[in-house]
Amino acid sequence: MSGFVTNNLENSAQLRTKGVVRDTHITLAHGSGGKAMGDLIEDIFVQHFDNPILAQLEDQATFDLTHLLQQGDRLAFTTDSYVVDPLFFPGSDIGELAINGTINDLAVSGAKPLYLTCSVILEEGLLVETLRRVVNSMQTAAKKAGVQIVTGDTKVVHRGAVDKLFINTTGIGIIPRGIHISSRNIQPGDRIIVNGELGDHGAAILIARGELALETNILSDCQPLHDLVRTILAVCPQVHAMRDATRGGLATVLNEFAIASAVGIRIEEQYIPVKEAVTGICEILGLDPLYLANEGKIVVVVPSESADLVLSTMRSHPTGKSSAIIGEVTDSPSGIVLLKTAFGTERILDMLAGEQLPRIC
Amino acid sequence: MKYVDEFRAPEKATAVLQEIKQLSQEIDRHLKIMEVCGGHTHAIFKYGIEELLPEQIELIHGPGCPVCIMPKGRLDDAIAIAQNPQVIFTTFGDTMRVPGSHTNLLQAKAQGADIRIVYSPLDSLQIAKENPTQEVVFFGLGFETTAPSTALTILQAAAENITNFSMFCNHVLVIPALRALLDQDDLMLNGFIGPGHVSMVIGTDPYEFISQQYDQPIVISGFAPLDILQSIWMLLKQIKENRCQVENQYSRLVAKTGNPIALKAMNQVFDVCETFAWRGLGEIPASGLKIRTEYAQFDAELKFSFPGFRVADHKACKCGEILKGMLKPWECKVFGTACTPETPIGACMVSSEGACAAYYKYGRLSKAEKSKFGNKG
8 A cells, every 4th residue: 555646545536626735844644544645645746747657546557568668678677765965955956866866777777767666755844845845856857857757655754763855766767679788798908988077966965064164166966867878879889887976986886897897997097087176175074086976977888999989979968078088997907996196106996995975865 | 276286296296206216316225214194194005105206215104193093992981981871972984983892983873872973073062052961072082183173172162161061082192102103222214204284283393302312304294295205305305415304394384383372272271191002002101182170071081981991902913013114014914804994903904094004995906916917008
């Protein structure tokens, strides 16, 4: 009985007037399964996410397989929970993040993202207006990316049991025939490309928390990457590996690549794009931008002969204007990422032992 | 924030390096130079500075990381205070994973202790104001770099009469530690790179004993790679000219007599304690700070009970020898096997500013593997 669509709503939705939430704050009643919950779902979620599959008002979303099969030969399926603090931060918010994050997890398999779920856990006392803003932002992001939110769930827990609002989104996409992207496919000689400046999201969250009394104009880079991926695959279907550099940043993705494919990776500091303001904040706080989170940055590994074409294709796309080739793959040392510093020296770029910052996405 | 790159310009570094090479050829013997400060150690590894230097210059990574030198017993005490249900324990983030005898603050937090990471001791004071029914304890640690800000926090707490705030004081002093190092018979150093941030507070005068009593040159240095290279060049120049002086490379921030306001606040709030047990180095007389009796109401050691035991360093751990430059990190038996940044056994592996952690993180690749890799690249 956990769908957006409760039994009582299913039975009576057509018979009564549209539900409206008049309360200013979320109460336990909004998660009770009764009328208050029905009103919340109808007024906030169904109205915003308006689409034919959701409008069937069943406990589950159903799709026509024939239509899906025309677009590819495999499903991509992923899930992610969003707990970022604060909910709203320069450049984005938890709602947009919950859509783009899951879209990007699908996109880096080469999949075309199609359907998302939206499951929310609300803290008693949350402003209804806050929820409305977040859901509105989710719908805007979904529309922009061309995906539909087709089913969901709402729970309300006692004050203190969660912090304001947590969102889980699960997504399904279709992978076109002939596309085989995997972190285990990387070959010595491959080139490594990123689609722009690194560390913006992590830095923006840090500043938004207001604990540092620093002011900057850094915005989160939260953006959907599936169209960039589609454009890349159109010119280079033989992309070896792709991953979005979220928690743990570029350094973590490269280490995962090096370990998964048992190769060495060598990148050059001077080619890695980082905004000056982000470098400055890292300097003050003793952080490394290469470990800071991103929410709209992709690391692409391609055969060397395709690198220039992929780079120019990426640069001509709106989400890849500052793309750069930052390094290459070698056969040894296996599982190790080396960074060539601006001084021409070389050092290991390791995994972090712990997190640099908590609750960034 | 343009200043950041100015002291990193690789082309300027090449010129300084050329002069360093020239000078070391003229000096023509093996030189051991110790950087005292953990911030320098970190920068040296991060930018691969050792790789740039002529082979005869060896950098020894000294004891200047206040998190690393925190003894296990004091960590146990901090954890015991934090576990008090009445207490909100506030700390800088880098202490969270430092191991005590059995656990660390991160584990204690997971087990229910209210432990919060702050960026400044003044944030703790704010937390105290917002939680008047609870006791807020700040984990005060660091060299003279951080001691003034904790002193000012206590002065502010006194001025505002905030009664639910106190500090667990573990501040240490750099000069007694240097003296203790220099008193070791087996220490064969040729010069020091002096700490930049500490010197912003204490000035350059307190280092005079190093040149006068121990015949060692010292250059107070900034933290950018170019600062460090220039300091090494200044040291070489002193060595070549047979001088032993206190020189100041970081004069853009460090004054000869330090920062009088910071020193005054420190002296007002803190007294030197008889002895402090440094992880890796052992007891060093008059090397720690304690809260003066006038401010006893802000002394967490008087407000709370805690074990107060002294716990010996791990037997297999060679941190003492590494801090004195007698052993290299990889010459310790547990380095990289039992002792890693995830499961640190000794002081040097604890914080990213420790010599072993820095070496593990940035340089653990063997020279052989690296040159093989270099040929392929």
